[in-house]
Amino acid sequence: MIVSFELNGKEVHIETAPDRRAIDLLREDLGLTGTKESCGNGDCGACSILVDDKVRLSCLTLAAQLQGRKVVTIEGVCMETDGLHPLQESFVESGALQCGYCTPGMIIAIIDLLNSNPNPSRNEIREAISGNLCRCGAYQKILDAVEKVVRDRIERKS
Amino acid sequence: MSHVLVPTTLEELWTFMAENPDAMIYAGGTDLLVKIRSCAVTTDCLICMERLNELKGVRVEAGEIIIGALTTHREMLDSPIVQRDLPLLYNALKNLGSPPIRNMGTLGGNIVTASPAGDTLPPLYISNAHLEIRSRNSSRRVPIESFILGPGRVDMRPGEILSQVVINKNTRFMVHHYEKVGRRSALACSVVSMAALMNISEDNTISEIRLAWGSVGPTVMRFRDIETFLVGRTLTVRGIEDAIRKVQQSVMPIDDVRASAAYRREVAGRLMLRLTGYASSR
Ligand SMILES: Cc1cc2nc3c(=O)[nH]c(=O)nc-3n(C[C@H](O)[C@H](O)[C@H](O)COP(=O)(O)OP(=O)(O)OC[C@H]3O[C@@H](n4cnc5c(N)ncnc54)[C@H](O)[C@@H]3O)c2cc1C
Ligand code: FES
Ligand code: FES
Numbered sequence: 270m271i272v273s274f275e276l277n278g279k280e281v282h283i284e285t286a287p288d289r290r291a292i293d294l295l296r297e298d299l300g301l302t303g304t305k306e307s308c309g310n311g312d313c314g315a316c317s318i319l320v321d322d323k324v325r326l327s328c329l330t331l332a333a334q335l336q337g338r339k340v341v342t343i344e345g346v347c348m349e350t351d352g353l354h355p356l357q358e359s360f361v362e363s364g365a366l367q368c369g370y371c372t373p374g375m376i377i378a379i380i381d382l383l384n385s386n387p388n389p390s391r392n393e394i395r396e397a398i399s400g401n402l403c404r405c406g407a408y409q410k411i412l413d414a415v416e417k418v419v420r421d422r423i424e425r426k427s
Numbered sequence: 428m429s430h431v432l433v434p435t436t437l438e439e440l441w442t443f444m445a446e447n448p449d450a451m452i453y454a455g456g457t458d459l460l461v462k463i464r465s466c467a468v469t470t471d472c473l474i475c476m477e478r479l480n481e482l483k484g485v486r487v488e489a490g491e492i493i494i495g496a497l498t499t500h501r502e503m504l505d506s507p508i509v510q511r512d513l514p515l516l517y518n519a520l521k522n523l524g525s526p527p528i529r530n531m532g533t534l535g536g537n538i539v540t541a542s543p544a545g546d547t548l549p550p551l552y553i554s555n556a557h558l559e560i561r562s563r564n565s566s567r568r569v570p571i572e573s574f575i576l577g578p579g580r581v582d583m584r585p586g587e588i589l590s591q592v593v594i595n596k597n598t599r600f601m602v603h604h605y606e607k608v609g610r611r612s613a614l615a616c617s618v619v620s621m622a623a624l625m626n627i628s629e630d631n632t633i634s635e636i637r638l639a640w641g642s643v644g645p646t647v648m649r650f651r652d653i654e655t656f657l658v659g660r661t662l663t664v665r666g667i668e669d670a671i672r673k674v675q676q677s678v679m680p681i682d683d684v685r686a687s688a689a690y691r692r693e694v695a696g697r698l699m700l701r702l703t704g705y706a707s708s709r
Contacts, residue, residue, distance in 0.1 A: 287431035288473065310461050317527060323501075324527045329460045333431035334475055378526060400525025 274335045276301075277345025291327035291335060292316045295342060303343035303373050307402075314401030317374040318342050324381040343373035346380060355418050356380065363414035367405035374401050379415055388419060430472045437481050440474065441563040444586060447472045452588065454497050455531035457524070458540045482535075482590055485509055492596060496535025496589045500524070503534065512596040515550045515603035515622060522546055522607045535589045541575045541646070542616075548575070548647045549622035549639035550605060554594050561590040568593070577645045600624040600635070602705045607641075608694055610685070617642050618686040621698040631662050631706045643678040643695045650677050662706040671696040 273282045276299070285294055292309075295301045295318070305315040309328045316327040319341040347354040356376050359365070366372045375398055382389055382397035389397065394415045395408075403411070432450070434440040444450065450472035453459040462468045476482070482495040485506040492512055494503065500520050503509045509517050523529060523537075523546040537547045538558065548571070556571045560583060571592075574582050583589070597603065602625040607617040620641035628634045636657050639649045653673050660666045680691035 286428045288429045309464060311457055311524075311528060314525070314527060323530050325531055326527045328464075329456050329531065331431050331456070331460070331473070331475070333433055334477065336433065381526070397526055400527045 270333065272332050272336050274337060275339045277341055278348050285332045287331065287333040289332040291318070291330040291332060291340075294332050294335075295327060301342050301344050305370055305373060307370070312402070313371075314374040314378060314398075315371055317377040317401070319377055319381065322381070322384060324378050341377075343376060346376060354380075355421070356415070359414040359418045359421075360411070363410050363417060364407075365410040365414035366407050371401055371403040371405075371407075375403070375411055383419075388423065389415075391416060429470055432472070432474045433478055434474065434476070435478045435480075437479060440476065440479060440588075443474050445563070447474070448585065450474045452476055454533040454536045455499065457528055457532040458536055458542075476588075487512075490595075492594045494534055494592045494594070496538075496591055497533050498535075500529035500532050500534070500537075501526075504529065512598055513550075513554070513594060515554065515597055515600075515605060515624060516547065516594075518603060518605040519546045519550045519607075519620075519622065522605065534592060538571070538575070538592070539581055539583070539589055541577070541579050541581050543578055543644060543646060544617045544620070544642045545647075546607065546617065546620065546641070549620055549641050551592070551594070552639040552647045552649055553622055553624050553637035554597050557593045558589055559591045559593065560587050562586045562588070566590075572649075575646050597624055599626075601626050602702070604702065604705070606698055606701060608698070616685060619643055619680075619691050619694045619698065621695070623699075623702060625702065625705065627662055627705065627707070632666075633657050633660055633662055638674075638699070640674075640678060640695050640698075643680040643691050645679070648678055650674065653677065662703055664700060664703055667699055667703070671699050674699065 270287045271282055271284050292306050295304050304318055304327055306328055307313045307315040311326050311329050317324050318327045320338050356379055378398050378401050391412055394412050432443045434443050451470045452474045454476050476497055479497055482497040484498055485494050485508045492508060500523050504520050534547060537545045551571050557568050558571055558574050560567050576582055604623040607620040609617045622639050624637045626635040636654050638654060639647050641647055653670055657670050675692050675696035678692055678695045680688040682688045
């Protein structure tokens with residue numbers, strides 16, 4: 270089948286098997302390797318993408334389900350910013366990663382959180398990334414990095 | 428390779444199902460696609476129901492709360508009706524999976540999967556939920572207790588789907604308690620879970636109680652005789668200790684990778700101790 274959807278702001282039409290997993294379509298057919306696969310079972314969150322602005326696991330989504338949807342991957346999160354997305358900047362500054370394998374999924378999960386809750390508490394941030402595993406154990410720094418972005422935004426507004 | 432059909436109306440769904448009698452249907456895919464990935468099941472044709480808006484959403488009709496089977500866990504948590512009128516289900520949903528699993532997984536999928544660990548099931552059992560089962564030409568209503576037959580087994584025939592869940596408000600209860608014991612709080616399948624609805628009199632005796640346990644038997648377990656036994660007892664450790672022992676004798680847990688049967692039996696009873704925390708200290 271030909272699947273057509275919006276990917277990081279651009280229309281995509283691609284010939285694929287309808288049961289191809291979204292993660293394979295993105296990484297192997299479209300060359301967007303920022304989205305990672307680790308467990309392939311829904312347990313780790315490394316493969317998170319935004320579909321119609323909500324976080325979804327691309328390892329448990331089939332190509333046919335993307336038809337007509339709006340998809341954003343880690344490559345697209347800075348579409349509207351000059352340079353990196355503030356969350357990406359903050360991760361770098363705070364050292365919120367070691368190997369970085371979980372980072373794309375973490376950032377996608379946090380973007381979904383901040384869309385519905387612009388001023389989350391540390392616990393709410395924890396809850397929002399509870400589906401994302403970090404083998405390196407960078408959790409505390411990740412929370413610091415998100416808190417910093419939240420604080421900066423609020424300061425800029427006032 | 429399998430075909431994947433994505434109907435957008437019920438009419439289209441019935442047609443796809445009739446044309447592909449061996450197709451497997453799914454909603455969020457958080458159970459089925461995991462099984463397909465591990466080759467536990469195979470199929471030539473999948474029908475994804477996630478765009479059937481007719482079967483989504485929470486509404487009140489003639490005093491009953493109706494939840495479309497394709498409503499996701501997140502949509503239920505965001506629903507003011509669930510927040511206000513179904514606090515027990517709300518408490519259970521907060522514990523289910525993780526944010527992406529709650530964005531994808533649906534109430535219908537949780538019920539039809541019929542896992543003894545399914546987090547929405549104990550609340551639905553003690554809320555006396557009914558399920559509407561539909562096919563192209565028929566519709567029937569069954570209590571959840573008779574729909575779920577065993578682990579992964581439900582009373583649904585070919586051509587039928589679960590269309591909606593009908594629940595009465597449970598706000599007349601003072602206590603809406605859900606607790607899940609697992610290895611960690613997110614993403615972990617429960618080792619034991621317990622749901623409770625309870626009313627307490629001024630003298631701290633139990634005036635009404637309903638209890639259900641997950642992961643300690645082939646399906647959710649509810650013991651009406653123990654509920655009756657508890658009525659009139661004081662809500663203290665001493666007051667409920669006999670009932671705790673009865674629960675430990677009645678549950679039918681198994682040993683598996685997550686915990687031993689003996690541990691589950693012990694914990695199933697002891698989870699009731701939490702209820703004493705709701706006694707007032709007047
Ligand atoms: C990482 C992970 C963590 C999880 N954690 C939990 C947890 O903590 N608690 C918990 O209870 N569950 C958990 N689950 C299991 C699962 O997410 C839930 O059971 C979810 O509610 C299933 O819904 P779904 O729509 O994704 O089901 P699907 O996979 O789409 O469907 C499951 C089954 O139900 C059938 N089905 C679905 N909808 C209907 C319908 N309307 N009519 C007829 N048949 C239907 C399908 O044919 C299929 O056989 C977890 C799963 C994963 C992958
Ligand atoms: S790869 Fe998708 S959740 Fe782990
Ligand atoms: S930084 Fe290595 S997995 Fe998180």
